[in-house]
Amino acid sequence: xxxxxxxxxxxxxxxxxxxxxxxxxxxxxxxxxxxxxxxxxxxxxxxxxxxxxxxxxxxxxxxxxxxxxxxxxxxxxxxxxxxxxxxxxxxxxxxxxxxxxxxxxxxxxxxxxxxxxxxxxxxxxxxxxxxxxxxxxxxxxxxxxxxxxxxxxxxxxxxxxxxxxxxxxxxxxx
Numbered sequence: 001x002x003x004x005x006x007x008x009x010x011x012x013x014x015x016x017x018x019x020x021x022x023x024x025x026x027x028x029x030x031x032x033x034x035x036x037x038x039x040x041x042x043x044x045x046x047x048x049x050x051x052x053x054x055x056x057x058x059x060x061x062x063x064x065x066x067x068x069x070x071x072x073x074x075x076x077x078x079x080x081x082x083x084x085x086x087x088x089x090x091x092x093x094x095x096x097x098x099x100x101x102x103x104x105x106x107x108x109x110x111x112x113x114x115x116x117x118x119x120x121x122x123x124x125x126x127x128x129x130x131x132x133x134x135x136x137x138x139x140x141x142x143x144x145x146x147x148x149x150x151x152x153x154x155x156x157x158x159x160x161x162x163x164x165x166x167x168x169x170x171x172x173x174x
Contacts, residue, residue, distance in 0.1 A: 014057040014064045021073035024050040028102055029079040030086070044098035051080070051105035058112055068109075069118045078126055080106050085132040088139055088153075100149040107133075107156045114163040123164070133157045 026032045028047035038046075058064045068074065084103035087096070110129065113119030123129050140146065140154040 013067060014061070017054070017068055017071050017073070020050045020054055021071060021076040024054070024080055025073070025076045028099075029076070029083045031079065032083075040096075044096055044102075047080075047102045048098050048105070051102045051109075055105045055109045055112075058109060065112055065116060065119075069113060069116060069122065074122065077106050077110060078129055081110070081132050082128050085135050088150075089135060097149065100147075100153060104149065104153045104156060107153065107160065111156060111160045111163060114160060120164065133160060 024047060027034050027038075027043045027050070034043045034046075054068070058068055081103065084099050084106070087099045088103060110119075110123065114123065136153055136157045140150060143150060
């Protein structure tokens with residue numbers, strides 16, 4: 001829906017972050033415990049869907065970036081990134097490429113949040129996000145075989161670092 005009807009949704013406030021962030025936390029974080037009976041494949045697919053929906057709802061409407069930044073469960077994104085980066089470093093993404101996709105989508109969301117002062121403040125206060133970004137660059141530098149998804153993830157991390165630097169330079173000059 002986000003991709004087919006973006007012009008209809010541009011002024012729409014997405015009100016399901018209360019559902020999506022805990023869903024992502026339970027299915028794709030170190031502390032997460034998916035519901036009993038959920039297979040690993042289902043867990044990964046649910047994680048991809050939740051991450052896609054979070055990113056796409058923000059990408060079509062600037063209102064939603066602010067809503068996400070104000071959400072009490074925003075730290076879920078940090079936990080998901082940490083879990084996914086641990087999986088990338090541990091080479092688990094070769095077995096479960098969906099984890100790489102979740103990581104990319106969440107990093108794309110975080111990069112979007114950097115456009116806002118509150119987003120930059122949030123990442124500056126994080127104890128793991130910048131470290132995880134550096135860990136992705138380390139993986140890229142030491143990867144024996146570089147995949148398309150690893151290239152896209154590395155590109156997204158570099159864009160995030162670039163955005164942080166650009167906003168800091170603007171703040172210093174202004």
